Amino acid sequence: MLRGLFGGAAALALVLSAGLASAQDFSADRISQDIRHISSDEFQGRYPGTEGERMTLAWLQAQYEAMGLAPGGPDGQWLQPVELKRYTPVEGATVASWTGPDGTVHTLAPGTDIMVRAATNDGRADIAGAGLVFAGYGIHAPERNWDDWGDIDVRGKVVIVMGGEPTAEAVTGRFNGVYPTAYSNGWYKSDEAFRRGAVGVIVLAMVPADNPGWLRSAQFNNRQRTLTPGAADLEFSGSINHDTGMAWAAAANVDPALLTTVDTGTFKAVALDGVTLSVRAEETIDTLVTHNLLARIPGTTRPEETIIYSAHWDHVGVGADHVSPVSTTEDNIYNGAWDNASGTAGIVEMARQIAAAPRPARSIVFAHMAAEEMGLLGSYGYAANPVYPLETTVADINIDMLPLSGPTRDIAIFGKGQNTLEDDLAVLAAEEGRVITDDRQPEQGFYTRSDHFPFVRMGVPALMTWHGVDWDEGGVEAGQAAWDAKFGADYHKPSDEWSADWDLRSAVENLTLLYKLGLQLANGDAWPTWKPDSEFGAIRTTSDAARQ
Structure with missing residues (x-):
């Protein structure tokens, strides 16, 4: 009898706990007022390294202290510093040439024949007589039965790759059709080449040397670049036009028809025998220190397992150079109310609601990332130096630009078909x-x-x-038109300002679903997984033992 009584009490406690966990009360008005505050002119566009950053982080910390949350950054602090290295080419310092099998040296004109950047490690490149390898798209994707590399050795060599990914109708089914995969990105090609021991990566642009687009891109090649934390530590990266590429191929007796095979799935990387490349380049380096802010609710029984809710706090500042004086004659403050004061306020509101629920078994971290507008750099900084091990990070739930509409029948996601989090969300949405x-x-x-x-x-x-965009009232026709108009009018423009007219009902709908999803993960013991054809599953598999 006592056993049955205690069993019933335990069951009742579980029911009550679940009820409390779902008794959230997301406030559209509170979200709106938080957006209004941190997107005001006073915050001057929240650009990293400015007074706008200091004010934003101070406001965030005050919100979490008022909730009673613990600091979630390194060493029990609120902030995680992110050091960003910015590289600017030294004028006249780039020198490049290639040598053919006959020993003749051919000078390459920077900005005409070749473009080079040494925006890695120490900002200096000094490569003499490196061999060249043409690696097609530079893709190694076992889950898609695709391998451009074969068994070629590229250690100490420079790899030439095509931009993007295969687009031939016969093979696009191996990728994502109209949705590009990660393999199309330059960072992937650089990472793969670096992993194989290459010292540099050159992208082959399929245009002649006098192409206006090629010449225009040369004008921007000397702009300052910020290195992505954790990026491949190559000596240099660059690009060549079709004319330069064909000259190298001819010198190495490589049939130009080889280019027609890169979309077939049968291509394998080819060495340009007898052709070598020499490159010298130098860039100055300055450092910008910005900060992620993290708050944490420690888990009760499995605190080492972490769910992260993330959003970026930054926007693009004032004026074209981000740090201009505020104009007295025109609006030059990029307030970033929608992008991403809305997501920032959404995460704060999420924390308010979860803080009011019973503490979960797993830990939950609310991460406000820096420098997203500069290339996701705060988030990359976290991924390169995680405060909580990525192996035991259950999931990241990210919010960027809350929807501004009435209720919708659909809930759109980025990367549909990638992992099982969407399946969990689909059940809750249904x-x-x-x-x-x-x-x-x-x-x-x-x-x-x-x-x-x-x-x-x-x-x-x-x-x-x-x-x-499938509005309850008006359907896709009305919803898509409204989205297109809003995005076209305000995205990354000074007009992205708070409005009392914003309809945040859809935002509250989505936040409520993400609240349920996060607590379901935090109170369960499941580990979301990548789907079989995802390019990211193999990475996760390497740390399977940490999640046993």
Whole structure:
């Protein structure tokens, strides 16, 4: 009898706990006022390294202290410093030449024949007589039965690759069709070449030397670049036009028809025998220190296992150079109310609601990432130096630009088909009569463009919800038109300012689903997984033992 009584009490406690966990009360008005505050002119566009950063981080810390949350950064601090190295080419310092099998040296004109950047490690490149290898698209994708590399040895050599990924109709089914995969990105090609021992990567542009686009890109090649934390430590990267590439191929007796095979799936990397490349380049380096802010709710029984909610706090500052004086004659402050004061406020509101629920078994971290607008750099900084081991990070749930509409039947996500988090979300959405869709904009390449992606690259399952356009009132026709108009009018423009007219009902709908998903993960023992054809599954597999 006593055993049955205690069993019933335990069951009742579990029911009550679940009830408390789901008794959230997301406030559209509170979210709106938080957005209004941190996107005001006073914050001057929240650019990293400015007074706007200091004010934003101070405001965030005050919110979490008021909730009673613990600092989640390194060494029990609120902030995680992220050191960003910025590289600027030294004028006239780039010298490049190639040597053919007959020993003749051919000078390459920077900006005309070749473009070179030494924006890695110490900002200096000094490569003499390096061999050349043409590696097609530079893709090694066993899960897609694709391998451009074969068994060639590229240690100490310079690898030449095509941009993008295969587009021939016969093979696009191996990739994601209209949605580009990670293999299309330059960072992937550099990482793969570096992993194999290459000292440099050159992208072959399939245009002649006098192509206007090629010449225009040369004008921008000397702009300052910020190195992505954790990026491949190559000596240099660069690009060549078709004319330079064909001259190298001819010298090495490589048939130009080889280019027609790169989309077949049968191509294997080819050495340009007898042709070598020499490059010298130098760049000055300065350092910008910015900060991620992290707050944490420690788990009760498995605190070493972590769910992360993330959003970037930064925007693009004031004026074209981000740090201009505020104009007295025109609006030159990029307030970033939608992008991403809205996501920042959404994470703070998420923390308020989860802090009011019973503490979960696993830990939950609320991460406000820096320098997203500079290339996801705060998130990459975290991924390169994680405060909590990535092997036991259950998932990242990222919010960037809350939807501004009435309720929708759909909940869009980036990277549909990648991992099982979308399946978990689909079950929760179905309970409310909603469905999961892709982002409907494959041309944007959204999956690689927000702070979930550095986690993805390290193998951590991640989810980012986007804007539903199938409105309960008006359907897709009305919803898509409204989205297109809003994005076209305000994205990355000074007009992205808070408005009392914003409809945040869809935002509250999405936040509520993400709240349920996060607590389901935090109170369970499941580990989301990558789907069989995902390019990120193999990375996660290497740390399987940590999750046993």
